[in-house]
Amino acid sequence: MVISTDVTVAIAGAGLSGLCLAQRLMRAGIDVHVYERDPGPFVRRQGYRLILDRHGLDALRESLPVPLYRLALATSDEPGGHLRFTDSRLRDAFTITFKDEPHATRQVDRLTLRSILQSGLNGRIHYGKDAVAVDGGGPAKLRLRFSDGGAAAADVVVGADGVGSALRAQLMPDADPANTPMAGVYGRSPLWQGGGSVIPDALRTSGVLSIADRPGRAFFFTSMRFGENPQEAFARLAPGTFAPTGHDYVMWGLLLRQDEVPTGISGDLLALRHLAGRMSVGFHPLIRRLIDTAELDATVLNLFATGRRPHRWPVPRATMIGDAVHAMPPFGAHGGNTALRDAALLGRRLVEALTGGTPVEDAIAGYQDEMVSYAFRAVDNSARLMRRLTGTAAAPHWVLTRVLPRLHRVTVPEA
Numbered sequence: 001m002v003i004s005t006d007v008t009v010a011i012a013g014a015g016l017s018g019l020c021l022a023q024r025l026m027r028a029g030i031d032v033h034v035y036e037r038d039p040g041p042f043v044r045r046q047g048y049r050l051i052l053d054r055h056g057l058d059a060l061r062e063s064l065p066v067p068l069y070r071l072a073l074a075t076s077d078e079p080g081g082h083l084r085f086t087d088s089r090l091r092d093a094f095t096i097t098f099k100d101e102p103h104a105t106r107q108v109d110r111l112t113l114r115s116i117l118q119s120g121l122n123g124r125i126h127y128g129k130d131a132v133a134v135d136g137g138g139p140a141k142l143r144l145r146f147s148d149g150g151a152a153a154a155d156v157v158v159g160a161d162g163v164g165s166a167l168r169a170q171l172m173p174d175a176d177p178a179n180t181p182m183a184g185v186y187g188r189s190p191l192w193q194g195g196g197s198v199i200p201d202a203l204r205t206s207g208v209l210s211i212a213d214r215p216g217r218a219f220f221f222t223s224m225r226f227g228e229n230p231q232e233a234f235a236r237l238a239p240g241t242f243a244p245t246g247h248d249y250v251m252w253g254l255l256l257r258q259d260e261v262p263t264g265i266s267g268d269l270l271a272l273r274h275l276a277g278r279m280s281v282g283f284h285p286l287i288r289r290l291i292d293t294a295e296l297d298a299t300v301l302n303l304f305a306t307g308r309r310p311h312r313w314p315v316p317r318a319t320m321i322g323d324a325v326h327a328m329p330p331f332g333a334h335g336g337n338t339a340l341r342d343a344a345l346l347g348r349r350l351v352e353a354l355t356g357g358t359p360v361e362d363a364i365a366g367y368q369d370e371m372v373s374y375a376f377r378a379v380d381n382s383a384r385l386m387r388r389l390t391g392t393a394a395a396p397h398w399v400l401t402r403v404l405p406r407l408h409r410v411t412v413p414e415a
Contacts, residue, residue, distance in 0.1 A: 010154035012131035017322030017339035018160030019117035024063035024347030035129035048251035049224035056337035059344035165324035177305035221252035334378035
């Protein structure tokens with residue numbers, strides 16, 4: 001439904017949730033603009049693969065024009081059907097097998113999905129605009145202020161500016177994320193090396209969490225295979241829009257304690273890769289090969305944090321979505337799906353309010369109540385899973401790394 005309205009929405013942040021919300025609102029005829037701190041759309045890596053569950057897929061289906069939704073499906077792939085927990089030498093401890101529900105979940109490349117979400121938003125994404133505050137309130141328009149001294153007037157402001165949100169202290173003053181003891185060094189490596197797949201057939205449909213001999217350290221990896229080459233799919237379904245180059249790859253992450261990360265290393269990509277190599281001594285040669293062949297500019301450090309429930313929303317026509325609200329450790333594949341779910345829900349509530357003539361403030365309050373309920377269940381689940389898999393409790397770790405692997409054959413021979 002396209003509605004006639006003079007309401008303007010300003011979104012701070014051009015990540016997945018901000019762009020998804022912009023697509024939903026633009027489809028309904030609402031004047032929406034996205035303000036992004038980066039100077040351009042592809043000045044830095046945008047992460048790796050993402051598993052979309054029913055909430056993420058439903059959000060895209062509701063928010064995107066049909067050709068763009070089909071493009072997201074075409075470039076995606078069925079995720080692996082197994083999650084293997086192994087010791088450091090890739091001997092199985094146990095395996096979780098996911099339900100065989102075709103098309104219920106999809107594996108997507110984050111950069112490709114972000115390119116899809118930007119399609120059609122020409123002139124509505126403004127780069128080099130670092131949002132720092134929201135001014136105004138009551139019946140008057142709000143003003144989204146930027147670090148360069150500029151501002152944008154809007155009836156509704158949405159903070160979608162990620163874990164490091166500059167707007168959170170104002171819009172959610174009691175909800176700064178809490179730090180955790182854990183961190184991750186993430187990277188990606190070519191899947192096809194030396195004429196074949198670096199991932200053996202035994203692990204083709206699996207994600208693998210290899211748990212180190214010492215508590216608090218593990219290594220995760222899985223492959224990302226494109227269903228259709230992105231450039232070919234974009235040419236077919238979204239001609240004239242930017243199509244990223246898509247090559248199958250392995251995404252990996254070394255999980256370690258934050259107190260093991262040297263100070264000031266975050267922006268030093270070579271030092272991060274060396275840290276990953278040093279901390280993976282004793283792991284299976286496949287893991288060391290992934291680190292050695294990693295794309296240097298795709299290596300990042302992530303200090304895990306957990307969001308805290310907001311109890312006050314001081315600006316009635318301003319709200320938050322995505323990681324800016326509910327940062328969570330990357331355990332359980334909840335983060336991206338919850339962010340997309342936020343975007344679809346807020347978009348739906350705003351469109352319903354403007355269609356029915358109800359106050360926008362009520363729509364935003366209803367969104368906030370519903371979002372906090374499901375989002376912080378996901379935060380709690382992710383944090384609980386992180387503690388179980390990386391905790392220092394001796395007995396569970398001993399069972400995972402010493403007892404159970406002795407009951408299984410070697411999954412990946414070392415020679």
